[in-house]
Amino acid sequence: MFEYFYKYGSPRHFYDLSKMFVPWLGGICLILLIAGLTGGLVLAPPDYQQGEGFRIIYVHVPSAWMSLFIYMVMATAGATGLIWKVKVADALARASAPLGASFTFLALVTGSLWGKPMWGTWWVWDARLTSELILLFLYLGYMALQTAIDDRRTAARAGAILALVGVVNIPIIHYSVEWWHTLHQGPTITKLDAPSIHISMLVPLLIMALAFMFYYAAVVLLRARYEILENERNSAWVCELIEQRRG
Amino acid sequence: MQMFHNSTSTVLIAVLKRDLVIGLRHRSELFNPLVFFFIVVTMFVLALGPYETTLRQVAPAVIWVAALLASTLSLDMMFHSDLDDGSLEQFLLSPHPLIIIVVAKILAHWLLTAAPLIVAALFLGLMVYLPQTAIMPLLLTLLLGTPVLSLVGAVLAALTVGLRGSGILLTLLILPLYIPVLIFSVATVDNAAKGLAITGELYFLGAILVLAATLAPLATTSSLRIRLG
Amino acid sequence: MSSLQSFLHMGGYAFYVWSAYGLSFIVLVLNVVLPLKREQQFFRALIKRKERVSKNK
Numbered sequence: 001m002f003e004y005f006y007k008y009g010s011p012r013h014f015y016d017l018s019k020m021f022v023p024w025l026g027g028i029c030l031i032l033l034i035a036g037l038t039g040g041l042v043l044a045p046p047d048y049q050q051g052e053g054f055r056i057i058y059v060h061v062p063s064a065w066m067s068l069f070i071y072m073v074m075a076t077a078g079a080t081g082l083i084w085k086v087k088v089a090d091a092l093a094r095a096s097a098p099l100g101a102s103f104t105f106l107a108l109v110t111g112s113l114w115g116k117p118m119w120g121t122w123w124v125w126d127a128r129l130t131s132e133l134i135l136l137f138l139y140l141g142y143m144a145l146q147t148a149i150d151d152r153r154t155a156a157r158a159g160a161i162l163a164l165v166g167v168v169n170i171p172i173i174h175y176s177v178e179w180w181h182t183l184h185q186g187p188t189i190t191k192l193d194a195p196s197i198h199i200s201m202l203v204p205l206l207i208m209a210l211a212f213m214f215y216y217a218a219v220v221l222l223r224a225r226y227e228i229l230e231n232e233r234n235s236a237w238v239c240e241l242i243e244q245r246r247g
Numbered sequence: 248m249q250m251f252h253n254s255t256s257t258v259l260i261a262v263l264k265r266d267l268v269i270g271l272r273h274r275s276e277l278f279n280p281l282v283f284f285f286i287v288v289t290m291f292v293l294a295l296g297p298y299e300t301t302l303r304q305v306a307p308a309v310i311w312v313a314a315l316l317a318s319t320l321s322l323d324m325m326f327h328s329d330l331d332d333g334s335l336e337q338f339l340l341s342p343h344p345l346i347i348i349v350v351a352k353i354l355a356h357w358l359l360t361a362a363p364l365i366v367a368a369l370f371l372g373l374m375v376y377l378p379q380t381a382i383m384p385l386l387l388t389l390l391l392g393t394p395v396l397s398l399v400g401a402v403l404a405a406l407t408v409g410l411r412g413s414g415i416l417l418t419l420l421i422l423p424l425y426i427p428v429l430i431f432s433v434a435t436v437d438n439a440a441k442g443l444a445i446t447g448e449l450y451f452l453g454a455i456l457v458l459a460a461t462l463a464p465l466a467t468t469s470s471l472r473i474r475l476g
Numbered sequence: 477m478s479s480l481q482s483f484l485h486m487g488g489y490a491f492y493v494w495s496a497y498g499l500s501f502i503v504l505v506l507n508v509v510l511p512l513k514r515e516q517q518f519f520r521a522l523i524k525r526k527e528r529v530s531k532n533k
Contacts, residue, residue, distance in 0.1 A: 041483075041497075042483070046487060051487045051488070051489065052486040052487035052488070052489045052493065053486075053487070053489035053492060053493065055486070055489075055493050056492065056493055056496045059496055059497060059500045060496070063500070095511075098507065099507060102503050102504075102507055105503065106499070106500050106503055109496070109499055110496040110499070110500065113492045113493075113495055113496045113499075114492065114496065116492060117489055117492050134423050134426060137419075137422075137423040138423055140419070141416075141419050141420040141423065144416055144419060144420070145406065145407070145416065145420065148407070148410045148411070148412065148413075148416055149410065154473060154474065157473045158406050158470065158473055158474065161402070161406060161466060161469060161470050161473065162403070162406060162420065164466070165399070165402055165403075165424065165466060166424075168458075168462065169423075169424050169427075172427045172455065172458075173423070173424075173426050173427055175427075176426060176427040176430040176431060177426070177430070179430070180430045180434070183434060215504060219507055219508055219511075222508065222511055222512065223507075223511045225511075225515065226511045226514055226515045226518065229515065229518055230518065233522075238522075239526075241519075242519065242522050242523055242526055243526075245519055245523060246523055246526065246527075
């Protein structure tokens with residue numbers, strides 16, 4: 001069992017295998033995106049309070065979900081690399097960070113674009129936006145640490161520790177921010193959620209979330225392929241690959 | 248020869264003594280965070296204006312943010328000088344458990360930087376017109392909160408030790424992790440100033456401290472091993 | 477035609493809705509394009525280095 005795992009968990013096999021998976025995952029993602037966008041932008045009825053403006057939900061909420069999900073994946077992959085010394089896991093963790101940061105950034109910007117017509121200002125210190133902002137800081141810190149350490153092996157392991165410290169902290173941060181928000185709650189404002197969401201609104205949301213999930217799976221493999229090449233820059237199989245490319 | 252039958256507690260005390268002696272000899276390192284603490288609070292007062300009602304309102308926030316920044320500044324030095332003179336590698340190679348040494352270093356850092364801050368906060372609180380009833384709670388939150396800063400800070404100081412530009416990187420990594428301590432501490436002092444109950448918030452700070460005290464030394468030792476191993 | 481127009485109009489929220497979707501699109505596409513480009517650069521640089529080494533032999 002472990003032999004099998006190590007054989008297919010080796011960077012070289014991962015590099016070959018991932019090439020097969022990426023188009024499939026990408027294709028499924030595209031189909032889901034088309035379905036989700038048609039459902040969300042065309043089929044779902046306008047919200048009775050927010051009109052057509054609520055349609056931003058279909059990028060905002062899945063982005064916010066993904067931002068947290070990717071952090072968990074990053075920490076898990078980092079821990080796997082740290083404990084069992086799986087090189088592929090290191091690459092996956094490092095490849096996840098920019099994606100997680102992207103989704104966090106999108107959650108923030110789309111939240112701001114949604115907030116402007118709903119609240120009248122570009123930014124409100126509401127619990128979700130504030131948590132997303134802090135999450136963005138955590139991602140940027142992780143990426144800064146990765147680039148600051150030259151040795152990629154050490155960088156991966158240091159990053160894993162940082163991600164794990166983050167995982168312990170995220171629930172505490174999240175809880176404290178929620179608590180802080182209720183403590184300082186001013187005049188009541190509508191939360192960035194479709195109120196009492198209807199099934200025709202919910203289904204596209206779930207499809208979009210699934211589409212983002214497949215997008216992440218496809219792109220993290222794509223990115224991890226590059227990270228693995230960098231990690232294994234001097235290994236025999238990468239040299240072989242270069243010989244093949246030279247033709 | 249004596250080294251060989253040292254028990255863990257004597258190792259702890261030896262490292263603690265060593266760090267305290269070094270810290271007390273380098274007076275500037277001891278006083279700089281303190282001076283920084285005073286200057287930041289003064290800056291806030293100059294920016295806000297000397298109005299008693301305004302200052303009274305923002306006092307807990309200002310004092311806590313300044314204390315946070317002051318203790319962050321000194322973190323960079325926690326392992327730095329030990330790396331430079333090679334004693335960090337000695338620690339890693341020594342037969343004594345690294346975690347004991349790490350705990351001693353964290354304790355020394357707290358005693359050298361945070362303990363003076365707590366005393367200084369007493370005076371600063373009066374200077375920014377913090378109500379009398381909130382002074383004791385402020386010191387209590389500092390007493391519970393600053394060890395968390397030293398503990399969590401140790402993990403990240405170990406991760407970034409010896410990197411170029413480690414100072415700003417460390418600050419960037421650490422401040423988001425301090426948010427819960429900041430929120431609960433400031434809320435405690437705020438509530439105390441308004442005459443409300445504060446036990447709930449203090450329990451939370453205590454729980455965070457216990458969590459940090461159990462996990463941070465472990466994480467610090469593995470960080471040091473990773474960076475130097 | 478008018479249904480398309482009203483679709484693009486988004487009940488007056490056109491700017492917010494379409495910039496949210498547009499920006500998301502750009503960010504998601506960039507996340508695919510950039511690593512592919514970097515992979516290409518990686519190969520190009522290593523191939524170049526190899527040719528230089530073999531020339532010197």
